[in-house]
Amino acid sequence: MNTREHSTGSPPVDRTTGVPAATPSGEADRGALATALRGLAAGRIVLGAAAILAPHAMARASGVRPSPELGYMTRVFGARAIALGLGYLTAPGPERSRWQRLALLVDTLDTAHGAARLARGDLPRPTALGYTALTGAYMAIGATRLARDLS
Incomplete structure (x- = not known):
């Protein structure tokens, strides 16, 4: 019915x-989940811009020694984050769920990789824990949206 x-x-x-x-x-017109997803998209853009503009400062703030290679990879991450955030925020309604699911895939892979780093202990624990918690929170909100879409 x-x-x-x-x-x-x-x-x-x-x-x-x-x-x-x-x-x-599949996007609710109003509600906490829709607001959270827009906030996450905006957060991706801000974090991505910081990664592109100041990759060495981000490394130091994370407790990681900056290097040219890390600076390059941080900028790659920044470009990806900006693309995902802008894609979600600017997509017409029917396409927004596709962007959300792509972001969920990225967040799931990032969280799994972070958890593996925590288990191996090859990064400073606060750094690995912080980034894994961040991507895990993004993943949890995205998974909640996907679960609602599928129910």
């Missing part, structure tokens, strides 16, 4: 809860 009502000029609303239902793009 369909519990959504559609009216011209307003988002569909679930009749049982009164909460805006998912739009055809």
Whole structure:
């Protein structure tokens, strides 16, 4: 049974809860999860810009010794982060879920890699823990969105 009502000029609303239902793009028009995803996208852009503009400062702040190689890879990370953030924020509604799922894939891989680094102990523990917690939080929010999309 369909519990959504559609009216011209307003988002569909679930009749049982009164909460805006998912739009055809899978993105809720309002709600904490949609706000969190937009915030994560904006955070990606800010972090990416910092990585491009000041890679050695980011390394030092993370407790890692800067090097030319690390500076290059940090800038690569920055470009990826900016692309994911801008892609999500500027995508038309029907395409936004694709960008969110791509970001979830990246966050899952980054979190798994961070967990492996923690287990190996080959990075300063605070650095590995901090980045793994950051990407893990992004992953958890993205996985929550995917679970809602699939339910």
